[in-house]
Amino acid sequence: MARTIDELAVLSGVSRATVSRVLNGGSVSAKTRSRVEAVLGETNYRPNLAARSLASGRSNVVGVVMHIDPHLLFQDPYFSQLLQGMSSALADRSAGMMLWLGNRSKEDTLGTILSMGLVDGVVVTANSLDDPLVDGLLASELPTVLVGHRKADRTASYVDVDGVHAADAMTTHLISIGRSRIGYITGMPRNVAAADRLAGYRQAMKRAGLSVADTIVEGDFNTPTGVTGAASLLDRGVDAIFCANDAMALGALETIRARGLRVPEDVALAGFDDLEFAARLDPPLTTVRQGVREQGAEAVRNLFELIEDRSRSPRRVLLPTELVIRQSTVGGGPRT
Amino acid sequence: MARTIDELAVLSGVSRATVSRVLNGGSVSAKTRSRVEAVLGETNYRPNLAARSLASGRSNVVGVVMHIDPHLLFQDPYFSQLLQGMSSALADRSAGMMLWLGNRSKEDTLGTILSMGLVDGVVVTANSLDDPLVDGLLASELPTVLVGHRKADRTASYVDVDGVHAADAMTTHLISIGRSRIGYITGMPRNVAAADRLAGYRQAMKRAGLSVADTIVEGDFNTPTGVTGAASLLDRGVDAIFCANDAMALGALETIRARGLRVPEDVALAGFDDLEFAARLDPPLTTVRQGVREQGAEAVRNLFELIEDRSRSPRRVLLPTELVIRQSTVGGGPRT
C-alpha cells in the first residue's frame, strides 16, 4: 500500500528516480524494471497528479469550455454528444477533462482556466461571431482548439463541419425536386453555424438563378421561431421551407399542418442536425446529419497534437456531413 | 505580470508567507494587506493550482462521474441539466469540475479518480442497483455524494427525488379521473429510479384495491419499448397507461393512435420527467417534473459540506417533484 514514489523506491530497492523512470517509460534495464513492476503490482500505488503536474508542467488534463445558452444546452443533444466524443477520445489517452459550462462571465472563466496551470490545453466551442473568451484563449500560450470557427480564426486550430456545403447541398436537393420558391429560416444572427448555413443556402440559390429577395426570415434556432417564421414564409407563397435546424423545422411543421397544407406535396420541409425526433416526425424529416461525436473526438485529437508539438502549425479540419433524405421532401422516397 | 507568489512577494516587499496569507484569508494587518492587494490588482497573478493542491492537499476541484448508457445520454436532457446545476453551484464557490463519462471500465475510472489526489470529492450518479464504482467510492476516503440512491446506501450522502411518492401521486391521479385498469411500463430492471417509480405505482394501486396482476410490462426507458409495451397493454384492455418516463410515453402514444384510439377518452396516458417535448405532444402529456438542475446544485452543496467537515454525518436529501397535469389525462384540463 505504498502511497508515494519514495515508499515504492524503498520497497523495490532502487532510487526514486528509477521508479519514476519505469512509471514514465524511461530507459531502465529489464531486470530492474520487472522488479519495480512486481512491487507496483502488489501495491496499487497511484501517482499524485498534483505533484506530477507541478514537477513536469503537464497534467494530462484538458479543459473544455462550453459557453452556451442554457436553454439550448437543455434540449439540444449536440452538447451531450460533443461531450461524449471528447470524453471517449480523452479516455483513449487516459486523460482527464475539466469542464466549464457557461454560467460565469466569460472573462472570469478565462482567468480561471489560464490560472490553474492545471490544464494542458483547451477545447472551446466557438459559436458566437465575437467571443472575447475565444479571443483571449487564442492570444494566450495555452494550446487551444475550437469546435466551430469564425472567419477571423484563420490561424487557429479548429474542427467544424462544412455547414456551407451542407446547406448548399440541401438547397440543391430542394431545387432538384422541382421547388423554386424556397424559403429559409435562419439561426441566431451572430451564430457562426447559422451564418455558414445561410451562406450555403444563398450560394445554391444564386447558382440556380433563383431569387432570395423575400425568402429569408430570421429565426433563433428555437421551435417558436420556426412556427412564426413558417407562417410568414407561407404568406409569401413558398413551396419549400428549409430551416437552419430541426427544432425550427418542428415548429414549421406545426404551422404548415395548421394551415391544412400537405408535406411535401404543397410544401417541402427540410431541417438540419438530424436530431433524434427527426425520423419520427410525420412525415419523417429530411435533414442534415453531422457527426457530432466525431467532431468532439477529433477536436481532442487535434488538441493533443498541438500539446505534443506546440510549434506545429494550426490544423483545421472540416468534417463531412450527410444529407438524410426522408419523406418531408420526397413523398415516396426511401423510408428511414 | 508576476507569475509566482515569490515575484509577488518581492514586488510588494513582504515575504512569500505573507502573500499566501492575504491570498487565503489568513491574518494580516490591514496595512500590509492593502499593499499586497494593490500589487495583486495590477499584476493579474493567478496561483498555480497544482502547487497549491500539492501543498495544501485541497484542490477546489470536484469530480463528477456519470456512468450512463451513451444512448440515454444523447437524447435525455437529464444529464445536461444535472451538469448545469452542478456547474452553477460549483461556479458559486469558484470550484472546478472534472468530468468522467462512462466510457471506460468502471474500476478503471475509480482508480484514476482516487489516484489523482486531484479532486476533493466526487458526485456520482448512482442509477444502477449494483455498481462497483459506487461501492468503491463509498468505501474510500474520498467524500462522495450520490445522485440517486440505492436501498443499500443507508450511510451515504445522497440527493434524489422522491420517485416513489411521485409515481404514487400520478397513479392516484389516474385513479381519481376514473381509471381502474391502469397499465404500467417499467424502466430498466436494475435502474434505481425505475424501481422507485414502480414501487410508487404498486403502492397506489394497492391502496386503491386495484389489481396489478397483468398490468405491468417491462420497458427500458427507450421509445421502442414504449411502442411495444403499449401494444401489449392495449391487448389486455387497459384504460390508462403510465410510462416510467416520457420517452416511452412517446412510443406509447404512437401505438395508441395507430390503433385509432383517442387520448385521453379511450386511454389516458402519463409519463415521467417532463421533457421538453411533453408539452408539445398532441395531446400534451401529463407527466412528473423533477428539479434536475436543483438536484445537481444540491448534490454539489452537499458535497462541499462533506469536504469541509468530513466527520459530519451523511446528509440525505429527497427533492420534491411536481405533477404536471395536461390533456393526455384530463381532456378539458388546463392548457400548458
Added chain:
DNA sequence: CCAGAAATTGGGAGCGCTTCCAAAACCTAG
C-alpha cells in the same frame, strides 16, 4: 584482460505553494 564507449542508476535540485514555528513588532496595563 583492459581502455573506452554506452547504458543504467542515484543524488539532488527544484516545480509553486502552504503552514508550522519562532522572531519581531505592536499593545496593553501597571
Added chain:
DNA sequence: CTAGGTTTTGGAAGCGCTCCCAATTTCTGG
C-alpha cells in the same frame, strides 16, 4: 517606562514528483 501578552511577519521545511547531471555499472573490441 517596562513587563507581559497579543499580533503580525519571515524563515524554512516540506507536499510528491520529474529530470538534469554525474557516478557507477555493463558492454564493446582490440
